[in-house]
Amino acid sequence: MPNEQPRLRGVEKYHPLYRLNQFPHGFAMALGKELVYLLATRNSPRLEGSDWEEIFARCIGAKWCPSNVGLDDVVLEQMAWGAKTIKNKTPFDVKLVRLISGRNSPAYSYKVNDVKELPNDELGGKILSIWNGRVAEVRKKFSTVRTVVLIKGNDLSEISAFETETVMYDAPEYFWQWNDRQNLEGYEKATKIHRFSWQPHGSQFTVIEDVPEKRLKLRIKRPPLVRQDAVLKSVAFDESWIEIVQ
Numbered sequence: 440m441p442n443e444q445p446r447l448r449g450v451e452k453y454h455p456l457y458r459l460n461q462f463p464h465g466f467a468m469a470l471g472k473e474l475v476y477l478l479a480t481r482n483s484p485r486l487e488g489s490d491w492e493e494i495f496a497r498c499i500g501a502k503w504c505p506s507n508v509g510l511d512d513v514v515l516e517q518m519a520w521g522a523k524t525i526k527n528k529t530p531f532d533v534k535l536v537r538l539i540s541g542r543n544s545p546a547y548s549y550k551v552n553d554v555k556e557l558p559n560d561e562l563g564g565k566i567l568s569i570w571n572g573r574v575a576e577v578r579k580k581f582s583t584v585r586t587v588v589l590i591k592g593n594d595l596s597e598i599s600a601f602e603t604e605t606v607m608y609d610a611p612e613y614f615w616q617w618n619d620r621q622n623l624e625g626y627e628k629a630t631k632i633h634r635f636s637w638q639p640h641g642s643q644f645t646v647i648e649d650v651p652e653k654r655l656k657l658r659i660k661r662p663p664l665v666r667q668d669a670v671l672k673s674v675a676f677d678e679s680w681i682e683i684v685q
Contacts, residue, residue, distance in 0.1 A: 453517045453582035460602045462499075462655060469498040471657050474595060479662040480670075484595040491589045492522040509541055510577045510584060510605055517582040521605060523589070530590035530599040531656050537636070537645050538588065543569040544642040554623075554639050563615030563625050566637050566644060571607040590650070596661065601654040 457463045473494045478484055489505065492512045496503035501515035511519035525536045543566045545551035554562055577584050584605040591598050613625045613634065625635030636645040 455518055455583045456499075456515065459585065459604060460651060460653065462600070462602075466498050467655055467657065470494065470600070470655075471659060473498065474598065474657070474659050475662050478595060478659065479665050482664065484661070486524065486589070486591055486595060488522065488524050491524045495520065495522050495587055495589075508573050508577065510573060510586075511581065513587075514581070519577060519581040519584050520602075521584075521586045523586060525588060525590045526593070527590050528593060530592050530597050533590060533599075533650055536588060536590060536648050536650055538586065538648050540570065540644050540646045541573065542642040543637065543644040545569075546642075559615040559617070559623065560610075560613075563613060563623060563635070563637075564610035566623070566635075567608045567610045567613070567625075570644060574605055574607050577605070586648075588648070588650075590654075594661070595659060597656070597658050599650075599654045599656045601651050603648060 474486075477486060477490070477494075492505065493503045495501075496513045499513075499515060501513045501518075501520075504512065504514055506512050506521075510521040512522050513520040523538050525538070527533045527536070545554055545557075545562065545565050548569050549565050551557060551562075551565065557565075574584065585602045586605050587600065587602050589598060589600050612628055614628055615623055615625050618624050621639065623637040623639070624633055625637075626633055634647050636647070637643070
């Protein structure tokens with residue numbers, strides 16, 4: 440059988456540590472504890488993007504390594520995540536979220552200084568190609584690349600979380616047009632659904648993502664605020680720890 444292919448060792452496909460959007464056992468309670476701790480130690484119920492990156496990494500036992508690209512802020516084995524936070528009044532029910540996904544500058548990447556001179560679809564294709572290039576570079580290093588999104592209510596009393604695959608987009612599947620605010624919007628040709636927005640001033644690229652019905656939902660009871668003097672007492676603070684240099 441001259442066409443028979445040999446069996447090779449060490450080329451098996453990597454299997455993710457858990458299925459997409461099915462967070463590992465214990466994750467929900469670990470996240471809840473992180474949020475209770477955060478609320479107990481901050482005067483205002485705020486949670487920034489870097490907080491979420493670090494919290495998510497701890498909850499799954501991964502390494503937090505903030506990235507300029509924003510696609511591999513959290514790393515575990517051959518898996519990488521970009522982490523996004525969105526504020527919404529109804530995190531349990533919201534259907535769509537807008538994910539700010541970097542600055543895609545045709546001027547920097549393609550030396551296109553007057554974007555209005557290009558046909559809409561050609562400009563949109565260049566914007567997508569910048570995104571696709573970033574994704575391709577990250578996928579060279581990791582077998583699985585995902586985006587993990589935290590949707591937070593106004594006071595963090597309700598939150599939801601979900602994952603989505605970080606994918607590249609096929610430019611011919613979309614058409615682009617300028618809106619009344621002079622931002623460029625990308626739509627699926629097949630469905631006419633709005634999927635992307637791009638701002639020429641600042642080059643901000645936004646992906647409009649469907650939120651799955653099956654998402655992690657947590658309701659958090661706000662704990663009493665821990666006083667500063669109580670924390671200092673608990674660590675046996677001594678004034679000798681502080682050196683006034685100037």
